[in-house]
Amino acid sequence: MKLYLKIWRQKDAKSKGKIVDYTLDGVEGDMSFLEMLDILNEELVSKGEEPVEFDHDCREGICGTCSLQINGEPHGPDRMITTCQLHMRKFNDGDTIVIEPFRAKAFPVIKDLIVDRSSFERIQQAGGYISVNTSGNTVDANAIPIAKQDADQAMDAATCIGCGACVAACKNASAMLFTSGKVSQMALLPQGRVEATERVLSMVRQMDLEGFGNCTNTGACEVECPKGISLENIARMNREYMSASLKG
Ligand code: SF4
Ligand code: FES
Numbered sequence: 001m002k003l004y005l006k007i008w009r010q011k012d013a014k015s016k017g018k019i020v021d022y023t024l025d026g027v028e029g030d031m032s033f034l035e036m037l038d039i040l041n042e043e044l045v046s047k048g049e050e051p052v053e054f055d056h057d058c059r060e061g062i063c064g065t066c067s068l069q070i071n072g073e074p075h076g077p078d079r080m081i082t083t084c085q086l087h088m089r090k091f092n093d094g095d096t097i098v099i100e101p102f103r104a105k106a107f108p109v110i111k112d113l114i115v116d117r118s119s120f121e122r123i124q125q126a127g128g129y130i131s132v133n134t135s136g137n138t139v140d141a142n143a144i145p146i147a148k149q150d151a152d153q154a155m156d157a158a159t160c161i162g163c164g165a166c167v168a169a170c171k172n173a174s175a176m177l178f179t180s181g182k183v184s185q186m187a188l189l190p191q192g193r194v195e196a197t198e199r200v201l202s203m204v205r206q207m208d209l210e211g212f213g214n215c216t217n218t219g220a221c222e223v224e225c226p227k228g229i230s231l232e233n234i235a236r237m238n239r240e241y242m243s244a245s246l247k248g
Contacts, residue, residue, distance in 0.1 A: 001027045001093040005040065007052055008100040010109050013116075017109065019098070029089030033076065034059060034066060036088055037099075053112040059084040061226065064161030067168070068113055069100040074165035074224045082163060082226045102168035106175070106211045119210035120162050120178060126206035127199035128182045130191050141191065150188045157184035159227040166221035166229070172213030177221040179207045180237035181229045187240050197244040204241055 002025045010017030024040050031039075034056055041051035057063040066083040070076035076086045091097065099113065107115040132138060146154075158181070166177035183200050186192025192199075215234055222231045 001029070001088070001091065001095075003027055003036075003091065004094075004096040006096060006098045007113070008109075009052070009112055010101075011111065013108055013110055017112075019100075027088050029087065031088045032059070032084060033068075033070070033086040033088065034084050053114050055114050056084060061085045062161065064163035067102050067115065067117075067163050067165065069098075069102055069168055071098050074102060074168040075163070075226055079223070080226055080228055082161070085226075102164050104164075104167045104173035104212070106173065107164060107167065115164070117162070117164050119212070120164065120175070122210060123175065123179055123203055123206045124162075124182060127195070127202040128186070130186060131195060132191075144190050146189060154185050154188040157181045157188070157229065157233050160185075160225075160229050161227060163226060165224045165226060167212065169220040169224035170213065170215075171218065171220070172216060173211075174215045174221070175207050175210070175212035176215040176234045176237070177225060177229055177231070179203055180233035183237045183240060184233040187236065196240065197247050200237060200240040200244050204237070 002023065005022040005024055006019045007022060008017050009020045022040060024036070024043070027036050027039070034054070037052060037054055044051050055065045055067060057065045059066070061082045061084060064082070067074070068083045070083065070086070075081060075083045077090055078086055101109050101113045101115045106119040107117055110116050160178060160181035162178065167173050167175050183203055186199065187196050219231060222229065
Protein backbone atom coordinates (compact mmCIF):
# COMPACT_ATOMS: atom_id res chain seq x y z
CA MET A 1 0.00 0.00 0.00
CA LYS A 2 0.92 3.58 -0.53
CA LEU A 3 0.24 5.90 2.39
CA TYR A 4 0.22 9.63 2.86
CA LEU A 5 1.54 10.45 6.32
CA LYS A 6 1.10 13.74 8.12
CA ILE A 7 3.49 13.66 11.07
CA TRP A 8 4.08 16.15 13.88
CA ARG A 9 7.72 17.25 13.82
CA GLN A 10 9.15 19.30 16.67
CA LYS A 11 12.87 19.85 17.15
CA ASP A 12 12.76 20.09 20.95
CA ALA A 13 10.55 21.10 23.86
CA LYS A 14 11.05 24.81 23.20
CA SER A 15 10.61 24.85 19.42
CA LYS A 16 7.32 25.30 17.64
CA GLY A 17 6.22 22.10 15.92
CA LYS A 18 4.39 21.54 12.63
CA ILE A 19 2.84 18.79 10.57
CA VAL A 20 5.15 17.49 7.80
CA ASP A 21 3.90 15.41 4.86
CA TYR A 22 5.56 12.12 3.84
CA THR A 23 4.61 9.55 1.21
CA LEU A 24 5.47 5.93 2.01
CA ASP A 25 5.16 3.11 -0.51
CA GLY A 26 5.43 -0.66 -0.06
CA VAL A 27 3.65 -0.86 3.30
CA GLU A 28 2.21 -4.33 3.99
CA GLY A 29 -0.84 -5.22 6.05
CA ASP A 30 1.12 -7.55 8.32
CA MET A 31 3.46 -4.77 9.43
CA SER A 32 2.82 -3.20 12.78
CA PHE A 33 2.30 0.55 12.94
CA LEU A 34 5.73 0.98 14.51
CA GLU A 35 7.37 -1.17 11.82
CA MET A 36 5.80 1.15 9.26
CA LEU A 37 7.45 4.09 11.07
CA ASP A 38 10.75 2.14 11.17
CA ILE A 39 10.62 1.87 7.37
CA LEU A 40 9.88 5.56 7.02
CA ASN A 41 12.87 6.30 9.28
CA GLU A 42 15.18 4.04 7.25
CA GLU A 43 14.19 6.00 4.14
CA LEU A 44 14.73 9.34 5.89
CA VAL A 45 18.14 8.29 7.22
CA SER A 46 19.23 7.00 3.79
CA LYS A 47 18.34 10.43 2.37
CA GLY A 48 20.35 12.15 5.11
CA GLU A 49 17.22 13.49 6.84
CA GLU A 50 16.37 13.41 10.57
CA PRO A 51 14.34 10.32 11.52
CA VAL A 52 11.00 10.76 13.28
CA GLU A 53 11.46 10.26 17.04
CA PHE A 54 8.83 8.09 18.73
CA ASP A 55 8.67 6.16 21.99
CA HIS A 56 8.64 2.35 22.13
CA ASP A 57 10.10 -0.48 24.17
CA CYS A 58 8.42 -3.88 24.51
CA ARG A 59 6.35 -3.74 21.28
CA GLU A 60 4.05 -6.30 22.95
CA GLY A 61 1.45 -4.10 24.63
CA ILE A 62 3.07 -4.37 28.05
CA CYS A 63 5.26 -1.35 28.81
CA GLY A 64 2.97 1.54 27.83
CA THR A 65 5.66 3.63 26.20
CA CYS A 66 4.30 3.65 22.65
CA SER A 67 1.79 6.43 22.68
CA LEU A 68 0.65 8.01 19.46
CA GLN A 69 -2.43 9.95 18.49
CA ILE A 70 -3.40 8.34 15.18
CA ASN A 71 -6.09 10.08 13.14
CA GLY A 72 -7.23 11.78 16.33
CA GLU A 73 -7.45 8.63 18.45
CA PRO A 74 -4.97 7.51 21.11
CA HIS A 75 -3.45 4.19 19.92
CA GLY A 76 -5.41 4.44 16.64
CA PRO A 77 -8.70 3.02 15.39
CA ASP A 78 -8.69 -0.41 17.09
CA ARG A 79 -10.03 -0.99 20.62
CA MET A 80 -8.14 -2.60 23.54
CA ILE A 81 -4.70 -2.42 21.93
CA THR A 82 -1.63 -0.22 22.15
CA THR A 83 0.01 1.52 19.19
CA CYS A 84 2.61 -1.25 18.90
CA GLN A 85 -0.17 -3.84 18.54
CA LEU A 86 -1.90 -1.91 15.74
CA HIS A 87 -1.41 -3.46 12.30
CA MET A 88 -1.38 -1.76 8.94
CA ARG A 89 -4.18 -4.03 7.67
CA LYS A 90 -6.46 -1.59 9.51
CA PHE A 91 -5.65 0.95 6.79
CA ASN A 92 -6.21 1.03 3.03
CA ASP A 93 -4.04 1.84 0.05
CA GLY A 94 -4.08 5.60 -0.51
CA ASP A 95 -5.08 6.47 3.08
CA THR A 96 -3.89 9.64 4.73
CA ILE A 97 -2.79 9.05 8.34
CA VAL A 98 -2.27 11.91 10.78
CA ILE A 99 0.24 11.02 13.53
CA GLU A 100 0.66 13.29 16.53
CA PRO A 101 1.98 13.06 20.08
CA PHE A 102 -0.47 12.77 22.98
CA ARG A 103 -1.70 16.28 23.73
CA ALA A 104 -1.92 17.46 27.35
CA LYS A 105 -0.36 20.28 29.35
CA ALA A 106 0.96 17.70 31.83
CA PHE A 107 2.60 15.72 28.97
CA PRO A 108 4.93 18.28 27.34
CA VAL A 109 6.42 17.30 23.97
CA ILE A 110 10.14 16.47 24.20
CA LYS A 111 10.73 15.87 20.50
CA ASP A 112 8.52 14.95 17.51
CA LEU A 113 6.12 12.27 18.84
CA ILE A 114 7.72 11.80 22.27
CA VAL A 115 6.09 13.33 25.33
CA ASP A 116 7.30 13.55 28.91
CA ARG A 117 4.98 11.42 31.07
CA SER A 118 6.99 11.74 34.29
CA SER A 119 3.92 13.43 35.80
CA PHE A 120 2.45 9.90 36.00
CA GLU A 121 5.57 8.73 37.87
CA ARG A 122 5.16 11.54 40.39
CA ILE A 123 1.51 10.60 41.01
CA GLN A 124 2.62 7.01 41.59
CA GLN A 125 5.43 8.13 43.91
CA ALA A 126 2.93 10.20 45.93
CA GLY A 127 1.25 7.07 47.29
CA GLY A 128 1.19 4.15 44.87
CA TYR A 129 2.90 1.72 47.22
CA ILE A 130 2.42 -0.17 50.48
CA SER A 131 4.81 -0.21 53.43
CA VAL A 132 5.76 -3.70 54.57
CA ASN A 133 7.58 -4.65 57.75
CA THR A 134 10.66 -6.55 56.60
CA SER A 135 12.26 -6.79 60.03
CA GLY A 136 11.95 -10.56 60.14
CA ASN A 137 8.27 -10.68 61.12
CA THR A 138 7.02 -10.26 57.55
CA VAL A 139 3.62 -11.85 57.04
CA ASP A 140 3.32 -14.00 53.93
CA ALA A 141 0.89 -12.12 51.66
CA ASN A 142 -0.72 -15.44 50.73
CA ALA A 143 -1.66 -16.02 54.38
CA ILE A 144 -4.20 -13.17 54.26
CA PRO A 145 -7.55 -14.37 52.86
CA ILE A 146 -8.95 -12.13 50.09
CA ALA A 147 -12.39 -12.50 48.53
CA LYS A 148 -12.17 -13.68 44.91
CA GLN A 149 -14.20 -10.71 43.66
CA ASP A 150 -11.85 -8.23 45.39
CA ALA A 151 -8.77 -10.03 44.11
CA ASP A 152 -10.16 -9.98 40.55
CA GLN A 153 -11.08 -6.29 40.69
CA ALA A 154 -7.67 -5.36 42.15
CA MET A 155 -5.95 -7.35 39.41
CA ASP A 156 -8.08 -5.67 36.72
CA ALA A 157 -7.15 -2.22 38.09
CA ALA A 158 -3.49 -3.23 38.22
CA THR A 159 -3.37 -3.95 34.48
CA CYS A 160 -3.00 -0.20 33.77
CA ILE A 161 0.28 0.24 31.89
CA GLY A 162 0.52 4.02 32.39
CA CYS A 163 0.37 4.76 28.67
CA GLY A 164 -1.57 8.02 29.02
CA ALA A 165 -4.22 7.29 26.38
CA CYS A 166 -6.92 8.14 28.93
CA VAL A 167 -5.46 11.63 29.31
CA ALA A 168 -5.07 12.10 25.55
CA ALA A 169 -8.67 11.00 24.95
CA CYS A 170 -10.15 13.31 27.59
CA LYS A 171 -11.32 16.80 26.63
CA ASN A 172 -10.16 17.93 30.09
CA ALA A 173 -6.85 16.00 29.90
CA SER A 174 -7.91 14.29 33.11
CA ALA A 175 -5.76 11.58 34.68
CA MET A 176 -8.61 10.23 36.80
CA LEU A 177 -8.71 6.82 35.09
CA PHE A 178 -4.98 6.27 35.56
CA THR A 179 -4.93 7.53 39.16
CA SER A 180 -8.07 5.65 40.11
CA GLY A 181 -6.61 2.41 38.77
CA LYS A 182 -3.52 2.89 40.92
CA VAL A 183 -5.61 3.82 43.99
CA SER A 184 -8.06 0.95 43.46
CA GLN A 185 -5.52 -1.82 43.04
CA MET A 186 -4.45 -1.17 46.62
CA ALA A 187 -7.69 0.05 48.19
CA LEU A 188 -9.30 -3.29 47.34
CA LEU A 189 -6.73 -5.36 49.23
CA PRO A 190 -6.18 -5.57 53.00
CA GLN A 191 -2.47 -4.79 52.58
CA GLY A 192 -3.45 -1.50 50.92
CA ARG A 193 -5.96 -0.42 53.58
CA VAL A 194 -3.28 0.52 56.13
CA GLU A 195 -2.24 3.67 54.19
CA ALA A 196 -5.46 4.09 52.18
CA THR A 197 -6.49 7.46 53.65
CA GLU A 198 -3.16 9.14 53.14
CA ARG A 199 -2.67 7.49 49.74
CA VAL A 200 -5.80 8.77 48.02
CA LEU A 201 -5.38 12.31 49.36
CA SER A 202 -1.77 12.43 48.33
CA MET A 203 -2.19 10.92 44.84
CA VAL A 204 -5.14 13.18 44.00
CA ARG A 205 -3.23 16.22 45.29
CA GLN A 206 -0.27 15.34 43.03
CA MET A 207 -2.59 14.72 40.08
CA ASP A 208 -4.00 18.24 40.49
CA LEU A 209 -0.55 19.78 40.99
CA GLU A 210 0.63 18.27 37.69
CA GLY A 211 -2.07 20.20 35.83
CA PHE A 212 -4.40 17.38 34.79
CA GLY A 213 -8.05 18.37 34.42
CA ASN A 214 -11.05 17.02 36.28
CA CYS A 215 -13.40 14.23 35.23
CA THR A 216 -16.71 15.22 33.66
CA ASN A 217 -17.94 11.66 33.09
CA THR A 218 -17.77 11.57 29.28
CA GLY A 219 -16.13 8.13 29.38
CA ALA A 220 -13.74 8.69 26.44
CA CYS A 221 -10.89 7.42 28.66
CA GLU A 222 -12.51 4.03 29.17
CA VAL A 223 -13.21 3.68 25.43
CA GLU A 224 -9.60 4.39 24.43
CA CYS A 225 -7.88 2.54 27.28
CA PRO A 226 -5.93 -0.40 25.81
CA LYS A 227 -6.31 -2.38 29.04
CA GLY A 228 -10.05 -1.88 29.61
CA ILE A 229 -9.64 -0.02 32.91
CA SER A 230 -13.20 0.59 34.04
CA LEU A 231 -14.84 3.88 35.04
CA GLU A 232 -15.90 2.03 38.20
CA ASN A 233 -12.39 2.76 39.45
CA ILE A 234 -13.06 6.51 39.24
CA ALA A 235 -16.26 6.05 41.27
CA ARG A 236 -14.28 4.02 43.84
CA MET A 237 -11.54 6.68 44.02
CA ASN A 238 -14.16 9.40 44.54
CA ARG A 239 -15.66 7.40 47.44
CA GLU A 240 -12.20 6.79 48.91
CA TYR A 241 -11.38 10.49 48.56
CA MET A 242 -14.65 11.61 50.16
CA SER A 243 -14.25 9.33 53.14
CA ALA A 244 -10.52 10.24 53.52
CA SER A 245 -11.39 13.96 53.44
CA LEU A 246 -13.99 13.51 56.19
CA LYS A 247 -11.44 11.66 58.34
CA GLY A 248 -8.88 14.43 57.78
S1 SF4 B 1 -5.93 3.79 32.52
FE1 SF4 B 1 -5.67 2.79 30.51
S2 SF4 B 1 -5.33 4.49 29.09
FE2 SF4 B 1 -4.93 5.27 31.15
S3 SF4 B 1 -2.75 5.02 31.51
FE3 SF4 B 1 -3.75 3.16 32.30
S4 SF4 B 1 -3.73 1.71 30.59
FE4 SF4 B 1 -3.28 3.72 29.69
S1 FES C 1 6.00 -0.58 23.02
FE1 FES C 1 5.44 -1.39 24.99
S2 FES C 1 3.26 -1.20 24.99
FE2 FES C 1 3.84 -0.59 22.99
